[in-house]
Amino acid sequence: MNRYGLDIWGDENFIIDKNGEVCINNKTKPSILSIVRQIRLQGIKGPLLLRFPHLLKKQIDKLYSHFHSAKEEFKYKGKFHAVFPLKVNQYPELLTNLVEIGKPYGYGLEAGSKAELLLAMAYNSLGSPITINGFKDEELINVAFIASQMGHNVTITIEGLSELLDIINTAKKSPEVIPNIGIRIKLHSAGIGIWAKSGGIDSKFGLTSTELLKAVSILKRENLIEHFTMIHFHIGSQITDINPVKKALREAGNIYAELRKMGANNLKSINLGGGLAIEYSQHKNTLYRNYSLGEYANDVTFLLKSIANQKKEPEPDIFVESGRYICASHGVLVAPVLELFSQEYTEKRLLLKDKNPPLIAELYDLYKSINPKNALEYLHDGIDHMESLLTLFDLGYIDLQDRSNTEILVHLIIKKAVKLLSSENYNALLDIKERVQERYLVNFSIFQSLPDFWGIKQNFPVMPLNHLDKLPTRSASLWDITCDSDGEIDFDMENPLFLHDVNLLEEDYFLGFFLVGAYQEVLGMKHNLFTHPTEATIELDKNGYKISNLLEAQSISDIFEDMDYDINEIKHTLKTRISNSSFINEDKKVNIMQEISTHLNDNSYLKTVYSKGKEQ
Numbered sequence: 147m148n149r150y151g152l153d154i155w156g157d158e159n160f161i162i163d164k165n166g167e168v169c170i171n172n173k174t175k176p177s178i179l180s181i182v183r184q185i186r187l188q189g190i191k192g193p194l195l196l197r198f199p200h201l202l203k204k205q206i207d208k209l210y211s212h213f214h215s216a217k218e219e220f221k222y223k224g225k226f227h228a229v230f231p232l233k234v235n236q237y238p239e240l241l242t243n244l245v246e247i248g249k250p251y252g253y254g255l256e257a258g259s260k261a262e263l264l265l266a267m268a269y270n271s272l273g274s275p276i277t278i279n280g281f282k283d284e285e286l287i288n289v290a291f292i293a294s295q296m297g298h299n300v301t302i303t304i305e306g307l308s309e310l311l312d313i314i315n316t317a318k319k320s321p322e323v324i325p326n327i328g329i330r331i332k333l334h335s336a337g338i339g340i341w342a343k344s345g346g347i348d349s350k351f352g353l354t355s356t357e358l359l360k361a362v363s364i365l366k367r368e369n370l371i372e373h374f375t376m377i378h379f380h381i382g383s384q385i386t387d388i389n390p391v392k393k394a395l396r397e398a399g400n401i402y403a404e405l406r407k408m409g410a411n412n413l414k415s416i417n418l419g420g421g422l423a424i425e426y427s428q429h430k431n432t433l434y435r436n437y438s439l440g441e442y443a444n445d446v447t448f449l450l451k452s453i454a455n456q457k458k459e460p461e462p463d464i465f466v467e468s469g470r471y472i473c474a475s476h477g478v479l480v481a482p483v484l485e486l487f488s489q490e491y492t493e494k495r496l497l498l499k500d501k502n503p504p505l506i507a508e509l510y511d512l513y514k515s516i517n518p519k520n521a522l523e524y525l526h527d528g529i530d531h532m533e534s535l536l537t538l539f540d541l542g543y544i545d546l547q548d549r550s551n552t553e554i555l556v557h558l559i560i561k562k563a564v565k566l567l568s569s570e571n572y573n574a575l576l577d578i579k580e581r582v583q584e585r586y587l588v589n590f591s592i593f594q595s596l597p598d599f600w601g602i603k604q605n606f607p608v609m610p611l612n613h614l615d616k617l618p619t620r621s622a623s624l625w626d627i628t629c630d631s632d633g634e635i636d637f638d639m640e641n642p643l644f645l646h647d648v649n650l651l652e653e654d655y656f657l658g659f660f661l662v663g664a665y666q667e668v669l670g671m672k673h674n675l676f677t678h679p680t681e682a683t684i685e686l687d688k689n690g691y692k693i694s695n696l697l698e699a700q701s702i703s704d705i706f707e708d709m710d711y712d713i714n715e716i717k718h719t720l721k722t723r724i725s726n727s728s729f730i731n732e733d734k735k736v737n738i739m740q741e742i743s744t745h746l747n748d749n750s751y752l753k754t755v756y757s758k759g760k761e762q
């Protein structure tokens with residue numbers, strides 16, 4: 147059985163039941179497919195983004211409980227706090243659930259822009275921390291002051307000295323409530339991986355030690371030093387190796403102690419930013435991280451304790467801003483397979499002539515006489531013959547009908563060989579995987595739903611939602627429905643994906659893409675005007691599950707409006723053109739206009755369903 151690496155990336159969130167379906171490992175353990183069918187009954191046919199709040203809760207609970215245990219173990223005296231960085235996912239269905247789940251812990255929010263700050267001010271539980279990072283202007287700082295006046299517990303982290311001057315000016319204008327001030331430090335130890343630019347001495351953000359000294363003296367001069375409470379660093383996202391984290395902590399811990407000795411008496415927190423990695427890999431040989439949350443929490447607490455004790459300073463409060471770790475698992479994308487590339491090649495389409503070129507006659511013989519013993523050999527011969535026949539076509543020796551017969555015969559041979567080998571000699575089949583690839587056309591957009599695959603080749607676990615009790619026989623490449631050649635997940639020998647040979651006329655076949663809850667939704671782009679897919683929140687209870695917040699993908703007219711088209715003008719022009727057309731019968735015009743208006747109100751994903759009778 148192929149488990150698609152579920153034991154590596156799944157964190158026990160999903161199981162495969164005895165019918166070979168992927169089920170949610172919680173409460174009554176419903177299958178994902180049953181939920182998908184339920185939603186599709188309402189006429190929704192495109193890709194679906196399912197949100198599972200219980201997985202969000204699981205991650206938040208884990209974060210706090212691991213740090214709590216580490217604190218107990220090392221008798222750590224500082225406090226632990228966490229905030230959710232909004233840039234990772236600002237969608238309302240995620241945010242409102244997350245705030246609710248985090249309330250008992252005092253889980254706060256991190257904002258990296260004015261827009262995110264305004265969201266935080268509206269949704270954060272009063273009293274839970276808000277941290278503000280990123281580049282700031284005076285306006286943003288002013289809004290941060292307003293947030294404090296509203297009763298929020300705000301820390302503005304400055305990225306450069308000029309921001310400090312803006313804070314000083316604003317504090318003079320509204321001295322009633324002054325937010326906490328944090329300073330982002332530039333570390334000489336950098337992160338690793340694709341996001342390393344966030345840390346390190348030449349990083350975009352933070353103050354060098356020289357600038358830090360200057361900042362402290364300015365804060366003292368302006369009598370604001372008691373508001374300076376936090377130092378902050380963030381060495382990158384998805385930190386795959388624990389060592390850079392430890393290095394950064396040693397550096398930051400010593401900076402903390404030194405600053406206190408220089409008179410920063412109220413400095414009491416170290417904010418480690420995000421970076422906590424999750425495991426995306428489906429294969430043991432390509433793991434994405436070498437540590438667990440438990441190890442991370444222990445290392446952080448232990449190191450900070452040792453430094454504080456050594457330098458005789460109080461053990462600092464620890465802040466983390468993990469985003470990916472918190473919300474990646476809560477999002478599962480389900481996309482229907484629309485087509486298998488070879489499904490067109492049926493025996494019915496074969497139009498052999500009375501007299502065929504000899505190689506085609508041979509192909510036909512191979513097809514008819516292939517059996518379990520000769521399958522591999524015949525398969526190789528078939529593929530060789532095809533290559534020769536395509537050359538003959540280029541040279542003008544065979545015609546288009548011959549070429550079509552060649553394609554059909556070779557695909558029939560591959561199909562038959564794959565079937566024979568899968569029961570007789572599966573390992574031989576795995577050996578020839580590259581040569582017998584099948585292309586699966588999937589109703590989704592990689593640009594919209596897996597932008598990190600497109601941008602930085604981040605792999606996401608993918609598996610079919612059923613048939614997991616059967617061996618998958620086809621090495622698969624996945625094609626999305628954009629007309630961009632980058633909209634493809636190639637078959638990758640390092641990270642091979644095998645799928646089932648299904649007949650879509652008889653049944654649906656859905657792929658699940660997992661761990662897509664962090665960054666993908668907000669980085670997704672409307673390439674070809676495919677928008678954020680239809681989403682739903684799934685809450686499990688003892689009777690099964692409840693589907694709530696079913697939000698259909700944005701309609702075409704909404705997209706047009708987002709792009710600042712005048713939708714009335716578009717409607718009017720289409721109407722006029724239909725009405726003026728001499729090709730359309732007068733009595734049909736009204737219906738056609740209605741049809742167009744239905745399309746405008748619908749989303750642009752494909753509605754294709756072959757197995758109509760089987761939808762239930």
Ligand SMILES: *Cc1c(COP(=O)(O)O)cnc(C)c1O
Nearest residue numbers: 380383384420421467468469470
């Ligand atoms: C992006 C970012 C985070 C979140 O990082 P993850 O790797 O998703 O945990 C946290 N803090 C800051 C300052 C960030 O820029």
